[in-house]
Amino acid sequence: METTIKTNRRPARCQLDPSKVYENSKPEQSGQSFNIWYSKWTGGETNGRAAISHAKHCCNVKRDSGYTKADRYTEEGQINRTNYFCLYFARGYCSNGKNCEYLHRIPTELDFFSPTVDCFGRERFNDYRDDMSGIGSFSRVNKTLYVGKISNMKDIEVRLQKSFAEFGEIAHINTQVKSNVAFITYKLESQAQFAKEAMHCQSINPDDNTEVLNIRWAHEDPNMNSKKRKHEDQNELSMDAAKKILMHLKKEQENKKQKIVSKSISNNDNDNDNDNDKNDYNDPKKQEKMIFELYKKMKANDEIRRLVSGYSTSDDES
Numbered sequence: 001m002e003t004t005i006k007t008n009r010r011p012a013r014c015q016l017d018p019s020k021v022y023e024n025s026k027p028e029q030s031g032q033s034f035n036i037w038y039s040k041w042t043g044g045e046t047n048g049r050a051a052i053s054h055a056k057h058c059c060n061v062k063r064d065s066g067y068t069k070a071d072r073y074t075e076e077g078q079i080n081r082t083n084y085f086c087l088y089f090a091r092g093y094c095s096n097g098k099n100c101e102y103l104h105r106i107p108t109e110l111d112f113f114s115p116t117v118d119c120f121g122r123e124r125f126n127d128y129r130d131d132m133s134g135i136g137s138f139s140r141v142n143k144t145l146y147v148g149k150i151s152n153m154k155d156i157e158v159r160l161q162k163s164f165a166e167f168g169e170i171a172h173i174n175t176q177v178k179s180n181v182a183f184i185t186y187k188l189e190s191q192a193q194f195a196k197e198a199m200h201c202q203s204i205n206p207d208d209n210t211e212v213l214n215i216r217w218a219h220e221d222p223n224m225n226s227k228k229r230k231h232e233d234q235n236e237l238s239m240d241a242a243k244k245i246l247m248h249l250k251k252e253q254e255n256k257k258q259k260i261v262s263k264s265i266s267n268n269d270n271d272n273d274n275d276n277d278k279n280d281y282n283d284p285k286k287q288e289k290m291i292f293e294l295y296k297k298m299k300a301n302d303e304i305r306r307l308v309s310g311y312s313t314s315d316d317e318s
């Protein structure tokens with residue numbers, strides 16, 4: 001299944017009237033000072049974590065996403081290393097619409113950031129918080145969310161799929177009916193980051209407005225099959241990522257009229273002149289072979305692992 005959403009050639013929708021953004025987005029006071037970016041109070045006795053109430057807004061990706069000022073710098077199908085996603089958009093209350101400096105869409109395989117920041121550009125830490133809430137850690141790739149405080153476990157997998165798949169492709173869902181919790185693993189870490197913000201304090205049960213989901217990072221999945229599954233997911237995604245990277249390289253080559261691609265992925269026995277290489281892109285068999293060569297090359301360099309993890313390969317560009 002394709003996770004990449006087509007870039008909407010329409011402006012991003014204003015999710016909230018600008019005059020209401022401050023009063024509506026601010027949670028009940030539980031500290032001394034309010035941090036707008038993290039939407040929480042700090043400095044009080046409870047350190048801003050008290051009284052979890054239902055989110056007032058939610059992100060509707062289909063309805064709300066569109067181009068913003070951040071899309072000025074990227075073309076469709078291009079790798080993005082510099083533009084971050086709008087945290088307010090994910091939470092459903094960005095009032096800037098098309099004038100926002102951040103992206104109003106969900107992350108895809110072509111969005112790579114440094115491991116030290118999340119897809120919103122927030123700095124990550126070496127360790128998780130004790131309760132696994134917050135931005136998360138750069139010490140390991142974590143694509144799995146813990147979903148707690150589910151009020152009703154009937155048809156839970158279907159309902160979870162429906163709500164969470166809006167923010168990315170789900171690799172698998174693990175439910176623990178007795179304890180009313182579930183674990184949702186995305187194919188991309190960036191999508192897990194996005195979904196964590198988008199689904200926190202939301203509900204998946206439309207008949208129960210007392211349900212307030214608690215979304216945190218999951219510890220290592222203890223499930224026996226998960227390791228095998230992780231391996232399978234990664235292989236599948238690696239091929240997918242390789243194809244996309246090749247498409248990107250092809251486009252880049254066409255645009256800049258350079259021969260870099262054909263040199264880096266050409267076969268040892270293929271020492272023809274460069275004009276022939278150019279035509280290779282139109283031959284499906286040769287294209288497949290090139291993808292395979294690229295895949296092998298990238299795998300050897302351990303590049304794939306980093307790309308699949310959603311990480312940038314060069315620090316100087318981040």
Ligand SMILES: [Zn+2]
Nearest residue numbers: 086089094100
């Ligand atoms: Zn925004």
